[in-house]
Amino acid sequence: MQSGAIRPLNNMLPRNLFNTEHEAFRETVRKFYAKEVVPNIEKYEQQQHVNRELWNKAGAMGLLCATMPEAYGGSGVDRLYSMILIEEQAYAMDSSTGFSLHSDIVANYINNFGSEAQKHHWLTRMASGETVTAIAMTEPGTGSDLQAVRTTAVLDGDDYIINGSKIFITNGYLCDMAIVVCKTGDSEKGSANLSLIIVEADRMGFSKGKPLNKIGMKGQDTCELFFDHVRVPKENLLGMEGMGFMMLMKELAWERMLVAIICQAGAEAALAHTVQYTKERKAFGKTVSSFQNTRFKLAELRTEIDFCRAYLDRCMQLQLEENLGIDAAAAAKYKISEMFSKVVDECLQLHGGYGYMLEYPIARAYLDNRANRIYAGTNEIMKELISRSL
Numbered sequence: 307m308q309s310g311a312i313r314p315l316n317n318m319l320p321r322n323l324f325n326t327e328h329e330a331f332r333e334t335v336r337k338f339y340a341k342e343v344v345p346n347i348e349k350y351e352q353q354q355h356v357n358r359e360l361w362n363k364a365g366a367m368g369l370l371c372a373t374m375p376e377a378y379g380g381s382g383v384d385r386l387y388s389m390i391l392i393e394e395q396a397y398a399m400d401s402s403t404g405f406s407l408h409s410d411i412v413a414n415y416i417n418n419f420g421s422e423a424q425k426h427h428w429l430t431r432m433a434s435g436e437t438v439t440a441i442a443m444t445e446p447g448t449g450s451d452l453q454a455v456r457t458t459a460v461l462d463g464d465d466y467i468i469n470g471s472k473i474f475i476t477n478g479y480l481c482d483m484a485i486v487v488c489k490t491g492d493s494e495k496g497s498a499n500l501s502l503i504i505v506e507a508d509r510m511g512f513s514k515g516k517p518l519n520k521i522g523m524k525g526q527d528t529c530e531l532f533f534d535h536v537r538v539p540k541e542n543l544l545g546m547e548g549m550g551f552m553m554l555m556k557e558l559a560w561e562r563m564l565v566a567i568i569c570q571a572g573a574e575a576a577l578a579h580t581v582q583y584t585k586e587r588k589a590f591g592k593t594v595s596s597f598q599n600t601r602f603k604l605a606e607l608r609t610e611i612d613f614c615r616a617y618l619d620r621c622m623q624l625q626l627e628e629n630l631g632i633d634a635a636a637a638a639k640y641k642i643s644e645m646f647s648k649v650v651d652e653c654l655q656l657h658g659g660y661g662y663m664l665e666y667p668i669a670r671a672y673l674d675n676r677a678n679r680i681y682a683g684t685n686e687i688m689k690e691l692i693s694r695s696l
Contacts, residue, residue: 314574339398350525354517365435379433396571402525419545440481442472459488478529500550511536522673562639569646580653633695640688
């Protein structure tokens with residue numbers, strides 16, 4: 307049984323977020339993953355990144371930067387289209403494509419804080435797939451602590467000179483451009499002097515490490531980036547100097563929603579695969595699904611998944627209204643990523659020994675899901691954010 311797209315079980319409470327245009331877009335995305343991604347997942351995992359032309363194909367089909375304004379190459383649609391893209395990626399049980407970071411994080415920084423020249427130059431290229439992007443925040447030894455960033459950007463005439471390194475950077479190996487979080491002033495001021503600077507990958511002194519050897523998400527391009535006296539014009543500054551932390555905080559809630567969405571859809575896919583498996587697999591002369599323990603366990607998992615779905619869809623409604631709180635987004639990321647971990651563990655158990663074999667989708671899901679409790683802020687950081695609202 308090879309991994310591949312599967313339709314989730316019907317929710318016990320019907321969803322009402324999407325209209326016919328959304329569902330037509332979903333069908334396009336579904337076909338893209340079925341044709342271009344699912345048959346190549348093994349290849350992507352072996353080479354530790356997707357093929358570069360996949361980005362161009364996604365761009366040609368309007369799957370990149372869809373929420374950006376039409377004037378900058380996007381389709382000007384709402385974030386439900388982003389939700390659909392992420393859900394279909396999860397239903398395909400794919401962890402290789404880094405489209406959401408490119409389209410829903412990097413693009414938003416440029417659209418929200420960039421100059422007109424920056425928007426026209428970068429967003430149009432990002433939407434077509436001509437340019438692949440990354441955001442370089444995390445550094446060796448700093449983890450979630452942005453105030454501890456050590457990468458510096460020192461003004462020298464009309465240029466910034468950047469020195470430092472970043473680690474765990476999604477899309478880093480293939481990126482043509484990265485938005486780099488730098489210190490641009492007094493290092494004693496913590497977050498008050500963080501700035502975001504656009505750095506083209508072909509700049510002298512900008513180098514990339516080999517793709518990092520991860521325990522899961524092996525097909526996703528993740529690497530270290532190094533900056534050795536990289537000179538960039540001060541026009542590459544995004545927004546205003548010293549406003550980096552504010553800009554990062556504005557987009558982090560949405561980034562955490564992206565994690566919650568992929569965990570929710572991933573849990574739904576894992577359950578659907580397991581229901582199918584237990585109906586086909588026999589033990590002691592009966593299907594595994596006929597045992598009361600199996601039925602009760604699946605009922606328990608489905609209930610937890612559907613409860614999380616109701617919360618997530620409500621958060622998405624608030625996101626569309628621009629009323630989603632930081633604490634609610636943190637709660638979604640924390641709770642749903644924890645739920646996903648429980649679901650894949652229980653589903654693997656119901657597969658028995660076959661669940662430990664990588665040709666079964668549940669094994670890949672078991673390995674791939676673990677990072678969701680770490681990136682976009684660890685779940686411990688999520689609890690801290692939630693506690694501040696008490």
